[in-house]
Amino acid sequence: MVLVDIKAKPSASMQRWFGLSLSILLLIVAAACRAISPALAIAVAALAVVGCVVYYVVPAARVPIIRGWQYVTFPIAFVVSHVLLLSTYFGVFLPVGIVMRLLGHDPLQLKDDDRASFWIERPTKSSGTDRYFKQF
Numbered sequence: 001m002v003l004v005d006i007k008a009k010p011s012a013s014m015q016r017w018f019g020l021s022l023s024i025l026l027l028i029v030a031a032a033c034r035a036i037s038p039a040l041a042i043a044v045a046a047l048a049v050v051g052c053v054v055y056y057v058v059p060a061a062r063v064p065i066i067r068g069w070q071y072v073t074f075p076i077a078f079v080v081s082h083v084l085l086l087s088t089y090f091g092v093f094l095p096v097g098i099v100m101r102l103l104g105h106d107p108l109q110l111k112d113d114d115r116a117s118f119w120i121e122r123p124t125k126s127s128g129t130d131r132y133f134k135q136f
Contacts, residue, residue: 006074010066018066019055023048 010018026048034041055065100107109120 006067006070010063015062015066018069019052019062022055022065022069023052026051 026044030041030044030048033044051065054061109118
């Protein structure tokens with residue numbers, strides 16, 4: 001499972017907003033790079049402006065720009081999605097399962113206690129008409 005499906009066609013809404021959001025992201029990166037290297041910051045800011053202009057002036061360039069960005073960020077999305085799944089499993093489900101097992105909780109009643117059948121008898125409900133208003 002990945003967060004970005006590269007093969008899916010970009011929606012009209014995504015095509016409308018992607019150029020602006022990519023430009024804003026690049027301007028934020030340029031502002032962050034300003035302390036490291038002013039020349040790099042100017043280059044990234046120029047890339048943001050030129051990229052935004054090309055994106056909205058040449059409509060045929062929209063899908064290739066989106067695809068290029070998806071290919072560049074695919075490894076990040078792949079790692080993040082798998083790290084998220086692994087951390088959820090090993091951080092939440094596995095500890096809860098271990099604690100339940102240590103405390104002897106058996107919700108499926110799978111413990112072998114030499115029963116002839118695993119049928120669970122349920123208490124009979126009242127047969128009056130008021131039971132229709134109490135579904136659970």
